[in-house]
Amino acid sequence: MNALKKLFGGNTRQFGMIFALVALIVFFEIFTEGRTLTSGNVINLFNGNSYILILAIGMVLVIIAGHIDLSVGSVAAFVGVCVSLFIRDWGLPWYIGVLMGLGLGVLIGAWQGFWVAYVGIPAFIVTLAGMLIFRGANQLVGKSNTIPVPTDFQYIGSGYLPEFGPNTGYNNPTMLIGLLGVAFVIFSEIRSRRNAKALGAEVSEAWVMVLKLVLVCGAILYATYLFATGRPGTSFPVPGLILAVLVLVYGFISSKTVIGRHIYAVGGNRHAAELSGVQSKKVNFLVMMNMSLLAGLAGMIFVGRSTASGPFDGVGWELDAIAAVFIGGAAVTGGVGTVIGSIIGGLVMAVLNNGLQLLGVGADLTQIIKGLVLLIAVAFDVYNKTQGKRSVVGMLMKNFSRSNEIKADETTQTTDVISKGA
Amino acid sequence: MTSLNTHSDPLILEMRSITKEFPGVKALADVSLRVKAGEIHAICGENGAGKSTLMKVLSGVYPFGTYTGDIVYQNEVQEFKDIRASEHAGIVIIHQELALIPELSIMENIFLGNEPTKRGVIDWAEARLRSTELLARVGLREDPDTPIKEIGVGKQQLVEIAKALNKSVKLLILDEPTAALNESDSQHLLDLMLGLKGRGITSIIISHKLNEIEQIADEITIIRDGKSIETLNVLADGVDEDRIIKGMVGRTLESRFPDHEPKIGEVLFEVKNWNVGHPQIQDRLVCKNSSFFVRRGEIVGFAGLMGAGRTELARSVFGRSYGRFISGHVYKDGKELQLKSVRQAIDAGLGYVTEDRKSLGLNLLDDIKATTVSANLRKISKNFVVDTNKEYAVAEEYRKSLRTKTPSVEEGVAKLSGGNQQKVVLAKWMFTDPDVLILDEPTRGIDVGAKFEIYGIIQKLANEGKAVIVISSELPELLGLSDRIYTIFEGAITGVLDKDQASQESLMKLMTSARKSA
Numbered sequence: 001m002n003a004l005k006k007l008f009g010g011n012t013r014q015f016g017m018i019f020a021l022v023a024l025i026v027f028f029e030i031f032t033e034g035r036t037l038t039s040g041n042v043i044n045l046f047n048g049n050s051y052i053l054i055l056a057i058g059m060v061l062v063i064i065a066g067h068i069d070l071s072v073g074s075v076a077a078f079v080g081v082c083v084s085l086f087i088r089d090w091g092l093p094w095y096i097g098v099l100m101g102l103g104l105g106v107l108i109g110a111w112q113g114f115w116v117a118y119v120g121i122p123a124f125i126v127t128l129a130g131m132l133i134f135r136g137a138n139q140l141v142g143k144s145n146t147i148p149v150p151t152d153f154q155y156i157g158s159g160y161l162p163e164f165g166p167n168t169g170y171n172n173p174t175m176l177i178g179l180l181g182v183a184f185v186i187f188s189e190i191r192s193r194r195n196a197k198a199l200g201a202e203v204s205e206a207w208v209m210v211l212k213l214v215l216v217c218g219a220i221l222y223a224t225y226l227f228a229t230g231r232p233g234t235s236f237p238v239p240g241l242i243l244a245v246l247v248l249v250y251g252f253i254s255s256k257t258v259i260g261r262h263i264y265a266v267g268g269n270r271h272a273a274e275l276s277g278v279q280s281k282k283v284n285f286l287v288m289m290n291m292s293l294l295a296g297l298a299g300m301i302f303v304g305r306s307t308a309s310g311p312f313d314g315v316g317w318e319l320d321a322i323a324a325v326f327i328g329g330a331a332v333t334g335g336v337g338t339v340i341g342s343i344i345g346g347l348v349m350a351v352l353n354n355g356l357q358l359l360g361v362g363a364d365l366t367q368i369i370k371g372l373v374l375l376i377a378v379a380f381d382v383y384n385k386t387q388g389k390r391s392v393v394g395m396l397m398k399n400f401s402r403s404n405e406i407k408a409d410e411t412t413q414t415t416d417v418i419s420k421g422a
Numbered sequence: 423m424t425s426l427n428t429h430s431d432p433l434i435l436e437m438r439s440i441t442k443e444f445p446g447v448k449a450l451a452d453v454s455l456r457v458k459a460g461e462i463h464a465i466c467g468e469n470g471a472g473k474s475t476l477m478k479v480l481s482g483v484y485p486f487g488t489y490t491g492d493i494v495y496q497n498e499v500q501e502f503k504d505i506r507a508s509e510h511a512g513i514v515i516i517h518q519e520l521a522l523i524p525e526l527s528i529m530e531n532i533f534l535g536n537e538p539t540k541r542g543v544i545d546w547a548e549a550r551l552r553s554t555e556l557l558a559r560v561g562l563r564e565d566p567d568t569p570i571k572e573i574g575v576g577k578q579q580l581v582e583i584a585k586a587l588n589k590s591v592k593l594l595i596l597d598e599p600t601a602a603l604n605e606s607d608s609q610h611l612l613d614l615m616l617g618l619k620g621r622g623i624t625s626i627i628i629s630h631k632l633n634e635i636e637q638i639a640d641e642i643t644i645i646r647d648g649k650s651i652e653t654l655n656v657l658a659d660g661v662d663e664d665r666i667i668k669g670m671v672g673r674t675l676e677s678r679f680p681d682h683e684p685k686i687g688e689v690l691f692e693v694k695n696w697n698v699g700h701p702q703i704q705d706r707l708v709c710k711n712s713s714f715f716v717r718r719g720e721i722v723g724f725a726g727l728m729g730a731g732r733t734e735l736a737r738s739v740f741g742r743s744y745g746r747f748i749s750g751h752v753y754k755d756g757k758e759l760q761l762k763s764v765r766q767a768i769d770a771g772l773g774y775v776t777e778d779r780k781s782l783g784l785n786l787l788d789d790i791k792a793t794t795v796s797a798n799l800r801k802i803s804k805n806f807v808v809d810t811n812k813e814y815a816v817a818e819e820y821r822k823s824l825r826t827k828t829p830s831v832e833e834g835v836a837k838l839s840g841g842n843q844q845k846v847v848l849a850k851w852m853f854t855d856p857d858v859l860i861l862d863e864p865t866r867g868i869d870v871g872a873k874f875e876i877y878g879i880i881q882k883l884a885n886e887g888k889a890v891i892v893i894s895s896e897l898p899e900l901l902g903l904s905d906r907i908y909t910i911f912e913g914a915i916t917g918v919l920d921k922d923q924a925s926q927e928s929l930m931k932l933m934t935s936a937r938k939s940a
Binding site for chain 1: 701743782783786788810814832
């Protein structure tokens with residue numbers, strides 16, 4: 001157990017989730033008699049969940065900053081219907097439609113960000129309003145009709161990579177992506193290890209690194225194999241590719257850039273962040289805006305996949321995205337969470353959904369099981385924390401420190417606060 | 423239990439060889455504590471020595487079975503399984519961070535969890551009657567219906583005690599009761615403790631303020647590194663502050679302040695006619711026409727009672743981060759600055775270390791390295807990308823130079839003791855390389871040894887040619903550290919004294935009265 005923990009770093013919940021994900025896959029692979037890990041099923045899984053996972057990327061940043069966004073499903077639906085109309089009624093090419101959709105997402109995000117950041121209304125309220133407003137707007141603009149989109153637009157939601165190069169029996173671009181992924185993982189692991197050594201920081205034993213690399217690369221190569229050997233014409237799906245790019249970009253932004261640091265700082269302790277020169281309003285604005293941008297993208301991918309925009313697109317998506325983020329280790333109070341964790345959380349839900357479907361479990365039971373999984377995942381983490389496995393001091397303080405701090409809630413202004421007493 | 427009668431005074435409490443372990447750490451090792459009925463017993467020790475852990479064992483926060491050793495209370499071995507059990511036996515603990523609910527009234531807070539009922543319904547008439555009586559006993563003249571958030575910390579502390587009295591307390595434990603109180607509120611609280619003693623209530627007090635302990639305690643138990651070192655009788659042993667410090671640190675401190683030869687230059691920073699309004703209350707000023715200056719290499723103290731407007735002044739100068747700006751001018755090197763945001767203030771070379779480390783100064787979720795660079799990410803970033811190698815190197819450099827005690831800079835700041843947390847905060851501001859550094863209560867909640875080190879760091883910063891402002895409630899600290907001291911009363915600067923003119927008396931006079939002559 002300890003050795004396993006070393007492999008995946010100290011984060012218990014993240015480790016637990018990777019473990020749970022693998023266990024789930026193995027479980028379903030056995031009980032569906034091999035129908036889980038087939039090319040067709042895995043491609044389907046990605047196609048059918050990529051938009052939720054994209055939402056989870058935006059949502060984790062919102063939640064780290066200490067907010068929530070309930071409007072993403074409605075925003076996705078509204079952007080979807082608008083883009084469909086732009087393309088159908090104005091005869092725009094699909095890529096202009098996509099750009100306009102992203103622009104619309106930014107505008108909607110700016111609207112919500114304005115209320116949250118500059119007026120100081122809690123995001124829960126602003127986005128609850130947004131949920132109603134944009135759902136209504138979707139049905140108003142689309143007259144509650146289904147609006148079809150042309151085939152070339154459908155590429156972003158259900159397309160596959162083109163075939164090229166020699167006939168290897170595999171899908172060449174998928175293989176290429178897989179190999180690049182492996183090279184990237186090995187390169188970055190070795191580089192970070194070398195850097196840590198040069199700085200005199202603690203590094204794990206060599207065997208730990210090698211085993212970790214073998215496991216991770218093995219997983220990537222196996223996935224590559226699955227994606228590359230599907231029925232002819234299929235490959236790693238386009239939405240999956242968009243998702244992979246977004247994970248890399250946002251993973252980098254959240255952990256390595258100044259704005260990323262500021263998001264964690266604002267969510268962890270807004271007053272302290274402001275007194276260190278962080279412009280928290282700007283951070284909140286950007287985080288909310290980014291969420292709607294990604295919601296717009298998710299909406300378009302969904303429309304592309306379902307070949308038409310409809311009045312009930314995106315219903316309940318916000319809850320799936322939020323669940324993924326919390327399963328992936330984020331804290332309700334903000335300041336904690338990772339992009340990769342949320343993706344893993346989202347995949348746990350997706351695999352669960354998919355596996356239960358393959359087993360023929362009804363939608364009713366599936367919902368109950370998903371609800372229990374969410375509850376247990378978070379309970380497991382809370383239990384771990386109160387048991388002090390993560391920190392001795394955390395345990396020493398367990399009854400007093402956390403509850404008595406003033407938590408910088410969304411409505412108190414730093415300029416109004418002197419200290420606890422006053 | 424037979425041993426109890428061998429002493430002249432009956433013991434109300436005896437804790438015998440208490441040992442409490444956390445994974446990897448022995449927080450208490452064979453600690454013994456003997457408290458006589460009706461006395462005030464002080465527990466002294468540096469931060470992290472195990473005082474609070476001991477009290478949590480006593481009050482059932484750490485239930486019976488999670489520690490070894492015996493708690494003998496009122497001649498019986500007790501096995502408290504939670505706080506309710508210990509409260510039932512008459513042991514009430516009041517924590518440093520008050521457990522009151524700000525939105526509820528004084529009365530509702532006093533009876534919270536202990537509501538007087540008549541057939542299952544709260545009997546408010548009874549509650550009001552009893553709360554009036556309890557408030558009179560603690561000397562608090564407030565309407566029982568006043569919400570807690572509208573009264574000051576000093577009065578809140580009294581409400582906590584009233585709440586304890588309502589539970590018919592026999593042994594009252596106060597953890598750092600005066601840490602957040604001003605002089606007069608502290609004095610009132612200490613008098614109240616003596617009054618309770620007169621009524622036969624035994625108290626245990628944990629405090630860093632040794633002068634207070636000397637003033638009220640009958641006996642002092644000193645704890646160091648999780649072990650009980652000695653128990654002193656204040657009268658019989660002729661205990662004074664130096665004697666207590668010796669026990670706490672295990673050696674005598676020759677001086678509580680490092681030697682310092684100030685190198686003072688020309689005026690570096692100046693604030694003129696500074697007026698700031700209260701953030702919520704119209705027409706109320708928190709800074710009234712304040713003017714002050716600091717020279718290069720100078721340490722300037724700001725003395726004032728709590729609520730006098732010291733922090734308000736500092737924060738409003740620091741990028742208008744408190745209150746409504748009305749008018750005033752800020753000059754650095756003779757040039758006027760416009761500091762409308764914290765960012766601008768930092769860029770102009772100002773730094774501000776908050777008085778409230780946990781709620782305003784630190785993100786407790788962060789690790790040491792991220793905290794160290796958090797106010798100056800730009801310096802270690804290129805194209806908005808943070809260079810995590812530089813981050814580590816910078817944090818490591820400050821860890822070494824400030825001698826922060828931590829296994830690694832990747833440790834979370836929440837795990838550090840107060841003194842080490844403060845070093846990390848200082849590192850964070852030193853890394854912004856400020857010319858003017860404002861330190862608000864830089865040693866609050868920090869033990870004696872770490873204080874000495876912090877003073878040394880402050881003096882070193884001044885010697886590097888920075889202008890340093892120190893705000894403190896502890897007058898000996900200001901007198902020991904500052905080259906010049908301004909006094910503040912009700913938002914206005916009432917005087918300025920050079921180091922050799924200043925004394926506790928002269929400062930206190932200026933801190934408690936409006937300016938006599940213009």
